[in-house]
Amino acid sequence: MSGRDTTNVTDTQYQGYSQDHPDHTDNGSAIGPAGAIGPAGATGPAGPTGTTGPNDAWERVTNRMRQDIGEAAWRNWIKPLRVGRLEDGTLTLEATSNLARERVTSQYADRLRVISAAEFGSVKKIEVRVVSRAAPRMSQQKPATKPAGEALSAGLDPRYTFANFVVGKPNELAFAVARRTAESATVAFNPLFLYGGVGLGKTHLMHAIAWHIREQDPSRNVVYLSAEKFMYRFVQALRFRDTMSFKEQFRSVDVLMIDDVQFISGKDSTQEEFFHTFNALVEDGRQVIISADKSPTDLEGMEERLRSRLGWGMVADIHPADYELRLGILQAKAEQARLAVPDKVLEFLAHRISSNVRELEGALTRIAAHASLVGREISIDSAAELLSDLLRASSRQVSVDEIQKRVAAHYDVRVAEMFSARRARNIARPRQVAMYLAKTLTSLSYPEIGRQFGGRDHTTVMHAVRSIEGLVATDQGIAEDVSLLRSLLAN
Ligand code: ADP
Ligand code: MG
Numbered sequence: 364m365s366g367r368d369t370t371n372v373t374d375t376q377y378q379g380y381s382q383d384h385p386d387h388t389d390n391g392s393a394i395g396p397a398g399a400i401g402p403a404g405a406t407g408p409a410g411p412t413g414t415t416g417p418n419d420a421w422e423r424v425t426n427r428m429r430q431d432i433g434e435a436a437w438r439n440w441i442k443p444l445r446v447g448r449l450e451d452g453t454l455t456l457e458a459t460s461n462l463a464r465e466r467v468t469s470q471y472a473d474r475l476r477v478i479s480a481a482e483f484g485s486v487k488k489i490e491v492r493v494v495s496r497a498a499p500r501m502s503q504q505k506p507a508t509k510p511a512g513e514a515l516s517a518g519l520d521p522r523y524t525f526a527n528f529v530v531g532k533p534n535e536l537a538f539a540v541a542r543r544t545a546e547s548a549t550v551a552f553n554p555l556f557l558y559g560g561v562g563l564g565k566t567h568l569m570h571a572i573a574w575h576i577r578e579q580d581p582s583r584n585v586v587y588l589s590a591e592k593f594m595y596r597f598v599q600a601l602r603f604r605d606t607m608s609f610k611e612q613f614r615s616v617d618v619l620m621i622d623d624v625q626f627i628s629g630k631d632s633t634q635e636e637f638f639h640t641f642n643a644l645v646e647d648g649r650q651v652i653i654s655a656d657k658s659p660t661d662l663e664g665m666e667e668r669l670r671s672r673l674g675w676g677m678v679a680d681i682h683p684a685d686y687e688l689r690l691g692i693l694q695a696k697a698e699q700a701r702l703a704v705p706d707k708v709l710e711f712l713a714h715r716i717s718s719n720v721r722e723l724e725g726a727l728t729r730i731a732a733h734a735s736l737v738g739r740e741i742s743i744d745s746a747a748e749l750l751s752d753l754l755r756a757s758s759r760q761v762s763v764d765e766i767q768k769r770v771a772a773h774y775d776v777r778v779a780e781m782f783s784a785r786r787a788r789n790i791a792r793p794r795q796v797a798m799y800l801a802k803t804l805t806s807l808s809y810p811e812i813g814r815q816f817g818g819r820d821h822t823t824v825m826h827a828v829r830s831i832e833g834l835v836a837t838d839q840g841i842a843e844d845v846s847l848l849r850s851l852l853a854n
Contacts, residue, residue: 420482421446427478440466452487454479457494464491523570529695531688534564537679541568545575552677554651558658559681562719565654569620576618583617590626594633613640620652628664638669684720689713692720702731711743715754726750761804761852763815769851770797782817798824799831
Protein backbone atom coordinates (compact mmCIF):
# COMPACT_ATOMS: atom_id res chain seq x y z
CA MET A 364 0.00 0.00 0.00
CA SER A 365 1.45 3.30 -0.93
CA GLY A 366 2.18 5.76 1.77
CA ARG A 367 2.40 3.03 4.32
CA ASP A 368 5.51 4.37 5.94
CA THR A 369 4.09 7.78 6.41
CA THR A 370 0.91 6.26 7.72
CA ASN A 371 2.84 4.70 10.50
CA VAL A 372 4.48 7.93 11.39
CA THR A 373 1.22 9.74 11.57
CA ASP A 374 -0.53 7.01 13.43
CA THR A 375 2.17 6.98 15.99
CA GLN A 376 1.86 10.67 16.31
CA TYR A 377 -1.81 10.52 17.05
CA GLN A 378 -1.56 7.51 19.24
CA GLY A 379 0.83 9.37 21.41
CA TYR A 380 -1.48 12.26 21.35
CA SER A 381 -4.60 10.41 22.24
CA GLN A 382 -2.89 8.66 25.09
CA ASP A 383 -1.91 11.99 26.49
CA HIS A 384 -5.45 13.17 26.13
CA PRO A 385 -7.79 10.34 26.84
CA ASP A 386 -10.62 12.78 27.34
CA HIS A 387 -10.16 14.65 24.14
CA THR A 388 -13.42 14.61 22.27
CA ASP A 389 -11.88 14.42 18.86
CA ASN A 390 -11.82 10.70 18.74
CA GLY A 391 -10.99 10.10 22.32
CA SER A 392 -13.46 7.41 23.10
CA ALA A 393 -13.06 6.15 19.59
CA ILE A 394 -9.50 5.14 20.04
CA GLY A 395 -8.97 1.72 21.39
CA PRO A 396 -5.69 0.09 22.24
CA ALA A 397 -2.83 1.30 20.13
CA GLY A 398 -2.89 -1.69 17.84
CA ALA A 399 -6.53 -1.26 17.06
CA ILE A 400 -6.18 2.04 15.32
CA GLY A 401 -6.44 2.30 11.60
CA PRO A 402 -7.44 -0.24 9.04
CA ALA A 403 -6.74 -3.76 10.12
CA GLY A 404 -3.34 -4.84 9.00
CA ALA A 405 -2.26 -1.47 7.77
CA THR A 406 -1.16 -0.25 11.13
CA GLY A 407 1.01 -2.04 13.57
CA PRO A 408 1.19 -1.18 17.21
CA ALA A 409 2.81 2.09 18.07
CA GLY A 410 6.49 2.03 17.49
CA PRO A 411 8.80 0.79 14.83
CA THR A 412 7.41 -1.63 12.32
CA GLY A 413 10.42 -1.64 10.13
CA THR A 414 10.06 2.03 9.40
CA THR A 415 12.11 4.79 10.82
CA GLY A 416 10.17 7.94 11.34
CA PRO A 417 11.20 10.88 13.46
CA ASN A 418 9.32 9.43 16.39
CA ASP A 419 11.40 6.28 16.42
CA ALA A 420 14.53 8.32 16.28
CA TRP A 421 13.25 10.52 19.04
CA GLU A 422 12.45 7.50 21.10
CA ARG A 423 16.03 6.34 20.78
CA VAL A 424 17.20 9.80 21.81
CA THR A 425 15.13 9.78 24.94
CA ASN A 426 16.20 6.25 25.76
CA ARG A 427 19.79 7.32 25.63
CA MET A 428 18.97 10.28 27.82
CA ARG A 429 17.30 7.99 30.28
CA GLN A 430 20.44 5.93 30.64
CA ASP A 431 22.52 9.04 30.97
CA ILE A 432 20.61 11.12 33.46
CA GLY A 433 18.69 8.54 35.42
CA GLU A 434 15.08 7.59 35.64
CA ALA A 435 13.77 10.35 37.91
CA ALA A 436 15.19 13.31 36.03
CA TRP A 437 14.28 11.67 32.77
CA ARG A 438 10.68 11.22 33.81
CA ASN A 439 10.38 14.79 35.01
CA TRP A 440 12.04 16.62 32.20
CA ILE A 441 12.70 14.53 29.14
CA LYS A 442 9.78 12.18 28.89
CA PRO A 443 7.17 14.93 28.58
CA LEU A 444 9.04 16.55 25.71
CA ARG A 445 7.78 16.19 22.18
CA VAL A 446 9.88 16.45 19.14
CA GLY A 447 8.85 19.35 16.96
CA ARG A 448 10.76 19.87 13.77
CA LEU A 449 14.25 20.05 12.50
CA GLU A 450 15.07 23.00 10.36
CA ASP A 451 18.42 24.45 9.43
CA GLY A 452 20.13 22.41 12.06
CA THR A 453 17.81 23.56 14.82
CA LEU A 454 15.78 20.86 16.47
CA THR A 455 12.68 22.24 18.12
CA LEU A 456 11.38 20.43 21.14
CA GLU A 457 8.09 21.12 22.79
CA ALA A 458 7.70 21.37 26.52
CA THR A 459 4.51 21.85 28.46
CA SER A 460 5.64 24.55 30.87
CA ASN A 461 8.08 27.41 31.18
CA LEU A 462 9.75 25.64 34.03
CA ALA A 463 10.36 22.60 31.89
CA ARG A 464 11.65 24.72 29.06
CA GLU A 465 14.16 26.47 31.29
CA ARG A 466 15.32 23.33 32.95
CA VAL A 467 15.79 21.48 29.70
CA THR A 468 17.54 24.41 28.08
CA SER A 469 19.92 24.99 30.94
CA GLN A 470 20.73 21.42 31.92
CA TYR A 471 20.01 18.99 29.15
CA ALA A 472 20.20 20.86 25.88
CA ASP A 473 23.84 20.05 25.19
CA ARG A 474 23.48 16.39 25.84
CA LEU A 475 20.28 16.31 23.83
CA ARG A 476 22.01 18.03 20.96
CA VAL A 477 24.80 15.50 20.82
CA ILE A 478 22.54 12.49 21.08
CA SER A 479 20.02 13.93 18.62
CA ALA A 480 22.72 14.64 16.11
CA ALA A 481 23.51 10.96 16.08
CA GLU A 482 19.91 10.17 15.31
CA PHE A 483 18.64 13.01 13.19
CA GLY A 484 21.77 13.97 11.34
CA SER A 485 23.00 17.47 11.76
CA VAL A 486 21.58 19.04 14.89
CA LYS A 487 23.47 22.17 15.74
CA LYS A 488 21.08 23.63 18.17
CA ILE A 489 18.25 22.62 20.45
CA GLU A 490 15.39 24.98 20.91
CA VAL A 491 12.65 24.39 23.44
CA ARG A 492 9.24 25.94 23.01
CA VAL A 493 6.30 25.86 25.33
CA VAL A 494 3.16 24.51 23.77
CA SER A 495 -0.18 23.98 25.28
CA ARG A 496 -1.08 20.34 25.08
CA ALA A 497 -4.65 21.23 24.38
CA ALA A 498 -3.75 21.09 20.72
CA PRO A 499 -2.07 18.24 18.95
CA ARG A 500 1.59 18.59 18.19
CA MET A 501 3.54 18.48 15.08
CA SER A 502 5.79 15.56 15.65
CA GLN A 503 7.39 15.41 12.29
CA GLN A 504 10.54 16.96 11.06
CA LYS A 505 8.70 18.87 8.45
CA PRO A 506 5.08 19.46 7.71
CA ALA A 507 3.34 16.55 6.14
CA THR A 508 3.74 16.53 2.42
CA LYS A 509 2.53 13.05 1.75
CA PRO A 510 0.04 12.71 -1.03
CA ALA A 511 -1.79 9.82 0.50
CA GLY A 512 -4.84 10.92 2.32
CA GLU A 513 -4.77 7.67 4.15
CA ALA A 514 -2.23 8.96 6.58
CA LEU A 515 -4.72 11.61 7.52
CA SER A 516 -7.32 9.27 8.80
CA ALA A 517 -5.74 7.62 11.78
CA GLY A 518 -8.20 6.68 14.43
CA LEU A 519 -11.06 4.75 12.95
CA ASP A 520 -12.73 2.77 15.67
CA PRO A 521 -13.00 -0.90 14.70
CA ARG A 522 -16.21 -1.23 16.68
CA TYR A 523 -17.98 1.45 14.69
CA THR A 524 -19.34 -0.66 11.88
CA PHE A 525 -22.73 -0.94 10.22
CA ALA A 526 -23.11 -4.37 11.75
CA ASN A 527 -22.78 -2.89 15.22
CA PHE A 528 -25.21 -0.08 14.59
CA VAL A 529 -28.66 -0.71 15.98
CA VAL A 530 -31.34 0.73 13.76
CA GLY A 531 -34.60 2.18 14.99
CA LYS A 532 -37.06 4.83 13.93
CA PRO A 533 -34.94 7.76 15.14
CA ASN A 534 -31.91 6.83 13.06
CA GLU A 535 -33.23 4.74 10.18
CA LEU A 536 -32.96 7.47 7.59
CA ALA A 537 -29.40 8.35 8.53
CA PHE A 538 -28.48 4.69 8.57
CA ALA A 539 -30.03 4.06 5.17
CA VAL A 540 -28.32 6.93 3.44
CA ALA A 541 -25.01 6.15 5.11
CA ARG A 542 -25.23 2.59 3.90
CA ARG A 543 -26.21 3.67 0.45
CA THR A 544 -23.29 6.06 0.30
CA ALA A 545 -20.90 3.39 1.45
CA GLU A 546 -22.19 0.80 -0.96
CA SER A 547 -22.36 2.78 -4.13
CA ALA A 548 -19.25 2.69 -6.18
CA THR A 549 -20.00 6.14 -7.49
CA VAL A 550 -20.97 9.28 -5.68
CA ALA A 551 -24.40 8.83 -4.22
CA PHE A 552 -25.40 12.00 -2.45
CA ASN A 553 -23.04 14.89 -2.47
CA PRO A 554 -22.51 16.03 0.11
CA LEU A 555 -24.04 13.65 2.57
CA PHE A 556 -24.80 15.72 5.63
CA LEU A 557 -25.58 13.88 8.86
CA TYR A 558 -26.69 15.81 11.87
CA GLY A 559 -27.99 15.21 15.35
CA GLY A 560 -27.26 15.77 19.03
CA VAL A 561 -24.30 14.50 20.99
CA GLY A 562 -23.84 10.76 21.31
CA LEU A 563 -26.47 9.77 18.78
CA GLY A 564 -24.19 7.88 16.44
CA LYS A 565 -22.91 10.35 13.84
CA THR A 566 -19.29 9.41 14.30
CA HIS A 567 -20.23 5.76 14.44
CA LEU A 568 -21.95 6.01 11.05
CA MET A 569 -19.07 7.87 9.48
CA HIS A 570 -16.54 5.32 10.62
CA ALA A 571 -18.86 2.60 9.39
CA ILE A 572 -18.90 4.18 5.94
CA ALA A 573 -15.11 4.39 5.97
CA TRP A 574 -14.69 0.76 7.00
CA HIS A 575 -17.15 -0.41 4.43
CA ILE A 576 -15.51 1.44 1.58
CA ARG A 577 -12.06 0.29 2.60
CA GLU A 578 -13.24 -3.25 2.63
CA GLN A 579 -15.04 -3.04 -0.69
CA ASP A 580 -12.42 -1.12 -2.56
CA PRO A 581 -9.14 -0.51 -0.78
CA SER A 582 -7.95 1.58 -3.70
CA ARG A 583 -10.40 4.32 -2.88
CA ASN A 584 -8.73 6.92 -0.78
CA VAL A 585 -10.94 7.58 2.23
CA VAL A 586 -10.07 10.35 4.61
CA TYR A 587 -11.82 10.82 7.91
CA LEU A 588 -11.01 13.91 9.92
CA SER A 589 -12.64 15.69 12.78
CA ALA A 590 -13.24 19.33 11.95
CA GLU A 591 -10.84 20.15 14.74
CA LYS A 592 -8.12 18.13 13.12
CA PHE A 593 -8.86 19.68 9.78
CA MET A 594 -8.55 23.09 11.37
CA TYR A 595 -5.40 22.13 13.19
CA ARG A 596 -3.76 20.92 10.03
CA PHE A 597 -4.74 24.04 8.24
CA VAL A 598 -3.38 26.27 10.98
CA GLN A 599 -0.17 24.25 10.98
CA ALA A 600 0.11 24.70 7.26
CA LEU A 601 -0.31 28.43 7.66
CA ARG A 602 2.27 28.49 10.37
CA PHE A 603 4.78 26.65 8.27
CA ARG A 604 3.72 28.64 5.23
CA ASP A 605 2.89 25.45 3.54
CA THR A 606 -0.70 25.71 2.40
CA MET A 607 0.29 24.18 -0.91
CA SER A 608 0.99 20.83 0.64
CA PHE A 609 -2.13 21.17 2.72
CA LYS A 610 -4.16 21.44 -0.46
CA GLU A 611 -2.11 18.72 -2.00
CA GLN A 612 -3.18 16.32 0.72
CA PHE A 613 -6.76 16.52 -0.35
CA ARG A 614 -6.23 16.31 -4.05
CA SER A 615 -6.06 12.56 -4.20
CA VAL A 616 -8.93 11.97 -1.84
CA ASP A 617 -11.90 9.99 -3.11
CA VAL A 618 -14.04 10.25 -0.04
CA LEU A 619 -13.59 13.06 2.45
CA MET A 620 -15.36 12.96 5.79
CA ILE A 621 -15.32 15.86 8.17
CA ASP A 622 -16.86 15.15 11.53
CA ASP A 623 -18.41 17.78 13.80
CA VAL A 624 -18.15 20.58 11.32
CA GLN A 625 -19.79 22.98 13.78
CA PHE A 626 -16.33 23.35 15.31
CA ILE A 627 -15.16 25.43 12.41
CA SER A 628 -18.00 27.88 12.73
CA GLY A 629 -16.70 31.31 13.53
CA LYS A 630 -13.22 30.37 12.31
CA ASP A 631 -13.27 32.38 9.15
CA SER A 632 -10.06 31.45 7.43
CA THR A 633 -10.53 27.78 8.17
CA GLN A 634 -14.04 28.00 6.85
CA GLU A 635 -12.77 29.62 3.73
CA GLU A 636 -10.26 26.86 3.22
CA PHE A 637 -12.82 24.23 3.99
CA PHE A 638 -15.17 25.77 1.50
CA HIS A 639 -12.56 25.62 -1.23
CA THR A 640 -11.50 22.09 -0.43
CA PHE A 641 -15.11 21.09 -0.33
CA ASN A 642 -15.98 22.72 -3.63
CA ALA A 643 -12.95 21.35 -5.39
CA LEU A 644 -13.75 17.82 -4.31
CA VAL A 645 -17.45 17.99 -5.08
CA GLU A 646 -16.82 19.50 -8.47
CA ASP A 647 -14.35 16.76 -9.14
CA GLY A 648 -16.97 14.15 -8.39
CA ARG A 649 -15.49 13.03 -5.08
CA GLN A 650 -17.73 12.03 -2.23
CA VAL A 651 -17.91 14.42 0.69
CA ILE A 652 -19.55 13.45 3.97
CA ILE A 653 -20.12 15.93 6.73
CA SER A 654 -21.52 15.68 10.22
CA ALA A 655 -22.65 18.41 12.56
CA ASP A 656 -24.77 18.88 15.61
CA LYS A 657 -27.26 21.01 13.69
CA SER A 658 -28.78 21.16 10.26
CA PRO A 659 -26.91 23.22 7.67
CA THR A 660 -29.38 26.07 7.97
CA ASP A 661 -29.01 26.19 11.73
CA LEU A 662 -25.23 26.26 11.84
CA GLU A 663 -24.44 29.55 13.47
CA GLY A 664 -21.24 31.35 12.71
CA MET A 665 -21.09 29.69 9.32
CA GLU A 666 -20.90 31.72 6.24
CA GLU A 667 -24.14 31.77 4.32
CA ARG A 668 -22.71 30.39 1.09
CA LEU A 669 -21.13 27.52 2.97
CA ARG A 670 -24.30 26.73 4.82
CA SER A 671 -26.33 26.65 1.69
CA ARG A 672 -23.70 24.59 -0.11
CA LEU A 673 -23.70 22.02 2.67
CA GLY A 674 -27.41 21.53 2.25
CA TRP A 675 -27.25 20.78 -1.45
CA GLY A 676 -26.91 17.06 -1.26
CA MET A 677 -28.64 14.72 1.13
CA VAL A 678 -29.36 15.97 4.62
CA ALA A 679 -30.30 13.30 7.15
CA ASP A 680 -30.92 13.84 10.82
CA ILE A 681 -30.60 11.47 13.72
CA HIS A 682 -33.20 11.94 16.41
CA PRO A 683 -32.65 11.17 20.06
CA ALA A 684 -33.06 7.48 20.74
CA ASP A 685 -36.57 6.54 21.83
CA TYR A 686 -37.25 3.89 24.43
CA GLU A 687 -37.28 1.04 21.95
CA LEU A 688 -34.04 2.00 20.33
CA ARG A 689 -32.41 2.53 23.70
CA LEU A 690 -33.47 -0.90 24.79
CA GLY A 691 -32.31 -2.41 21.51
CA ILE A 692 -28.91 -0.78 21.85
CA LEU A 693 -28.56 -1.95 25.43
CA GLN A 694 -29.47 -5.49 24.48
CA ALA A 695 -27.04 -5.49 21.60
CA LYS A 696 -24.21 -4.09 23.67
CA ALA A 697 -24.85 -6.46 26.54
CA GLU A 698 -24.79 -9.34 24.13
CA GLN A 699 -21.61 -8.18 22.42
CA ALA A 700 -19.90 -7.85 25.74
CA ARG A 701 -21.36 -11.17 26.86
CA LEU A 702 -22.89 -9.59 29.89
CA ALA A 703 -25.62 -11.33 31.73
CA VAL A 704 -27.84 -8.43 32.62
CA PRO A 705 -31.45 -9.31 33.39
CA ASP A 706 -33.98 -7.91 30.94
CA LYS A 707 -35.67 -6.05 33.75
CA VAL A 708 -32.51 -4.12 34.46
CA LEU A 709 -32.01 -3.27 30.79
CA GLU A 710 -35.58 -2.05 30.62
CA PHE A 711 -35.05 0.01 33.71
CA LEU A 712 -31.96 1.62 32.19
CA ALA A 713 -33.69 2.26 28.89
CA HIS A 714 -36.44 3.98 30.80
CA ARG A 715 -34.36 6.04 33.08
CA ILE A 716 -31.43 7.08 30.92
CA SER A 717 -33.07 8.98 28.19
CA SER A 718 -30.26 11.15 26.96
CA ASN A 719 -27.60 9.92 24.65
CA VAL A 720 -26.34 6.52 23.66
CA ARG A 721 -22.92 7.20 25.07
CA GLU A 722 -24.45 7.46 28.52
CA LEU A 723 -26.28 4.22 28.01
CA GLU A 724 -23.00 2.56 27.18
CA GLY A 725 -21.36 4.12 30.19
CA ALA A 726 -24.10 2.76 32.42
CA LEU A 727 -23.68 -0.70 31.01
CA THR A 728 -19.93 -0.62 31.41
CA ARG A 729 -20.26 0.35 35.02
CA ILE A 730 -22.74 -2.40 35.66
CA ALA A 731 -20.45 -4.91 34.00
CA ALA A 732 -17.50 -3.83 36.10
CA HIS A 733 -19.57 -4.07 39.22
CA ALA A 734 -20.99 -7.47 38.35
CA SER A 735 -17.55 -8.90 37.67
CA LEU A 736 -16.31 -7.47 40.94
CA VAL A 737 -19.03 -8.79 43.19
CA GLY A 738 -19.61 -11.88 41.08
CA ARG A 739 -23.34 -11.80 41.16
CA GLU A 740 -26.08 -10.67 38.88
CA ILE A 741 -27.21 -7.12 39.06
CA SER A 742 -30.69 -6.19 40.25
CA ILE A 743 -32.72 -3.07 39.55
CA ASP A 744 -31.99 -1.82 43.03
CA SER A 745 -28.27 -2.27 42.81
CA ALA A 746 -28.26 -0.75 39.32
CA ALA A 747 -30.15 2.26 40.62
CA GLU A 748 -27.66 2.70 43.40
CA LEU A 749 -24.67 2.17 41.18
CA LEU A 750 -25.88 4.68 38.66
CA SER A 751 -27.48 7.20 40.94
CA ASP A 752 -25.41 10.07 39.57
CA LEU A 753 -26.22 9.22 35.95
CA LEU A 754 -29.87 8.77 36.72
CA ARG A 755 -30.02 12.05 38.52
CA ALA A 756 -28.30 13.86 35.70
CA SER A 757 -30.68 12.52 33.15
CA SER A 758 -33.88 13.04 35.07
CA ARG A 759 -34.41 16.54 33.96
CA GLN A 760 -35.96 19.40 35.80
CA VAL A 761 -39.69 19.53 35.32
CA SER A 762 -41.55 22.80 35.53
CA VAL A 763 -44.94 23.34 37.15
CA ASP A 764 -46.09 24.59 33.81
CA GLU A 765 -45.31 21.27 32.14
CA ILE A 766 -46.93 19.37 34.95
CA GLN A 767 -50.12 21.38 34.60
CA LYS A 768 -50.23 20.85 30.86
CA ARG A 769 -49.59 17.13 31.08
CA VAL A 770 -52.11 16.59 33.82
CA ALA A 771 -54.76 18.66 32.08
CA ALA A 772 -54.22 16.72 28.87
CA HIS A 773 -54.34 13.42 30.70
CA TYR A 774 -57.65 14.17 32.39
CA ASP A 775 -58.96 16.04 29.40
CA VAL A 776 -59.59 19.30 31.22
CA ARG A 777 -58.52 22.77 30.16
CA VAL A 778 -55.18 23.99 31.49
CA ALA A 779 -56.97 27.07 32.79
CA GLU A 780 -58.75 24.86 35.31
CA MET A 781 -55.45 24.44 37.08
CA PHE A 782 -55.70 28.05 38.18
CA SER A 783 -59.45 28.35 38.41
CA ALA A 784 -61.48 28.41 41.59
CA ARG A 785 -63.90 25.73 40.45
CA ARG A 786 -64.25 22.88 42.84
CA ALA A 787 -66.16 20.33 40.82
CA ARG A 788 -64.58 16.97 41.53
CA ASN A 789 -63.68 16.21 37.91
CA ILE A 790 -61.58 19.35 37.99
CA ALA A 791 -60.43 19.50 41.59
CA ARG A 792 -58.95 15.99 41.48
CA PRO A 793 -56.71 16.60 38.47
CA ARG A 794 -55.62 19.86 40.05
CA GLN A 795 -54.67 18.00 43.21
CA VAL A 796 -52.74 15.44 41.22
CA ALA A 797 -50.86 18.27 39.55
CA MET A 798 -50.03 19.84 42.90
CA TYR A 799 -48.87 16.51 44.22
CA LEU A 800 -46.61 16.03 41.21
CA ALA A 801 -45.32 19.57 41.56
CA LYS A 802 -44.39 18.81 45.14
CA THR A 803 -42.70 15.50 44.36
CA LEU A 804 -41.02 16.37 41.07
CA THR A 805 -39.79 19.88 41.75
CA SER A 806 -38.00 21.45 44.67
CA LEU A 807 -40.62 24.15 45.13
CA SER A 808 -42.16 24.87 48.54
CA TYR A 809 -45.87 24.65 49.33
CA PRO A 810 -46.41 28.43 49.11
CA GLU A 811 -44.53 28.61 45.82
CA ILE A 812 -46.65 25.86 44.38
CA GLY A 813 -49.79 27.53 45.68
CA ARG A 814 -48.88 30.70 43.87
CA GLN A 815 -48.50 28.86 40.60
CA PHE A 816 -51.95 27.33 40.97
CA GLY A 817 -53.90 30.54 40.82
CA GLY A 818 -52.61 31.98 44.08
CA ARG A 819 -53.85 29.26 46.39
CA ASP A 820 -52.95 29.08 50.02
CA HIS A 821 -50.11 26.76 51.02
CA THR A 822 -52.47 24.76 53.22
CA THR A 823 -54.55 23.93 50.17
CA VAL A 824 -51.48 22.52 48.51
CA MET A 825 -50.56 20.55 51.61
CA HIS A 826 -54.02 19.11 51.74
CA ALA A 827 -53.90 18.16 48.07
CA VAL A 828 -50.55 16.45 48.45
CA ARG A 829 -51.76 14.44 51.44
CA SER A 830 -54.97 13.43 49.73
CA ILE A 831 -53.21 12.16 46.67
CA GLU A 832 -50.60 10.39 48.77
CA GLY A 833 -53.42 8.57 50.48
CA LEU A 834 -55.19 7.76 47.23
CA VAL A 835 -52.05 6.45 45.58
CA ALA A 836 -51.92 3.86 48.33
CA THR A 837 -55.56 2.86 48.10
CA ASP A 838 -56.92 3.70 44.68
CA GLN A 839 -55.38 1.78 41.83
CA GLY A 840 -56.75 4.14 39.19
CA ILE A 841 -55.07 7.14 40.78
CA ALA A 842 -51.90 5.19 41.40
CA GLU A 843 -51.71 4.33 37.72
CA ASP A 844 -52.48 7.88 36.64
CA VAL A 845 -49.73 9.22 38.84
CA SER A 846 -47.18 6.69 37.72
CA LEU A 847 -47.97 7.26 34.06
CA LEU A 848 -47.78 11.03 34.43
CA ARG A 849 -44.53 10.71 36.30
CA SER A 850 -42.90 8.72 33.54
CA LEU A 851 -44.28 11.03 30.86
CA LEU A 852 -42.84 13.99 32.68
CA ALA A 853 -39.51 12.30 33.17
CA ASN A 854 -38.98 12.01 29.43
P1 ADP B 1 -21.95 11.32 17.97
O1 ADP B 1 -20.81 11.30 17.03
O2 ADP B 1 -23.26 11.54 17.30
O3 ADP B 1 -21.76 12.24 19.13
P2 ADP B 1 -21.13 8.61 18.44
O4 ADP B 1 -21.17 8.10 17.06
O5 ADP B 1 -19.79 8.92 19.00
O6 ADP B 1 -22.07 9.87 18.62
O7 ADP B 1 -21.89 7.58 19.38
C1 ADP B 1 -21.70 7.53 20.78
C2 ADP B 1 -21.63 6.09 21.21
O8 ADP B 1 -22.90 5.49 21.08
C3 ADP B 1 -20.68 5.28 20.38
O9 ADP B 1 -20.00 4.39 21.21
C4 ADP B 1 -21.57 4.55 19.41
O10 ADP B 1 -21.03 3.31 19.05
C5 ADP B 1 -22.82 4.38 20.22
N1 ADP B 1 -24.02 4.38 19.38
C6 ADP B 1 -24.74 5.46 18.98
N2 ADP B 1 -25.79 5.10 18.24
C7 ADP B 1 -25.74 3.75 18.17
C8 ADP B 1 -26.57 2.77 17.55
N3 ADP B 1 -27.65 3.11 16.86
N4 ADP B 1 -26.21 1.48 17.70
C9 ADP B 1 -25.13 1.13 18.40
N5 ADP B 1 -24.32 1.99 19.02
C10 ADP B 1 -24.61 3.30 18.91
MG1 MG C 1 -19.07 12.39 17.09
